[in-house]
Amino acid sequence: MSEQIQENSQEKEFSPEESLQLIRSMISKTKDAVAVDSFYFLFWGWLVFACCAVEYVLMVYFKYPDHSFVWWSMPVGGIISGTYSARQARIKRSMTYIEEALSYLWIAIGLSFFVLVFVNIVSEAWKTAFTYYILMYAIGTFVSGKLIRFKPLVIGGILNFILAAVSIKFNFANQLLIGALAILISYIIPGHLLRIRYNTKK
Template identity: 30%
Template sequence: MEKQFNSSESLALITEMIQKAKKEAAGDGSFQFLLWGWVIAICNFGHYGLAKSGFEMPYVVWLAIIPASIWSFTHAYRERRKARLKSHLDDMLGQLWITVFSAMIIVLAFMGTLGFNHSPVILVLAGIGVFCSGALIKDKSVKLGGLVLFLGAIVGFLMPIDEQYLVAGVSIVLGYLFPGYLLKSKFKNRV
């Protein structure tokens, strides 16, 4: 025999189900923040260090993006396939980051036209992605990370090109890694 719920029990059950669905939909978004935060920070700091030491091709460190991209896309694909709940939020976040990534590729393709002042522009684009992600998942620390990236872009535009890599590295640590670790901690507490 099925149990009959009164109105407050029904409301409590519905609320609990919605909360569970929100938790699963939001997932542990920290993976991408942490992966890209570490890779991009290391590449920026590596480029800066190599350029300051007089290395002829400091940009070689950016080849680390290739395996990181493969790992990122593979992880996202696997997570999407095993998710029991595919939400509009997941689709929005995916489309947002595909758009940001595409814009970054365009900027990098024309970095010579930009006088190699591409790092601050990349920070602006990353800031848009991070801030909007924070708004979509309703997380203030992620939104703050986006604002940090915007501030880093402003500082970067005021610096010589080699120094922009140092500014970008620090901005990525503060704007990607800190929010990423906070998301990871919040996810562990939710589950």
């Protein structure tokens, strides 16, 4: 038994070159998996972009008092996204460590959004809400981009950190436009680039 354990431990030992190659392979596989599942970036990106644009038009041009009703599409989006995730989990048998780290990151980001929405409603801080939403976009996309070494996500994240800082100077209507821009450069464009990269690689 001890000899078998020793043999197993020896099998798990890697040279520095082999370890580096394993890490590169894991990153490559994760990048491909994220490219396949760019559904999340594109689905949430276009949904939030549309909500920002529609609320801005209702608020500024039509003076509609209940303009925020568009955000009730978020729970519907959550159901669609959850259904897609459950189907993918049945298809995919295993995950790399980086994929697992990414999943935990976005679960934390998602929970943070729910907390922020609750805080904004209770404290009536919704007038500056997008400053903090954009900050969440920045954290999620920057870390994701670094983990899978995909520059468009990293650049989108960095630009969103800047937009979050700048947005605090604008009123809510203009924050909606800044939010739409933030989601465009951090979710939608990188999501499409990821999918293009994967399709050209096949």
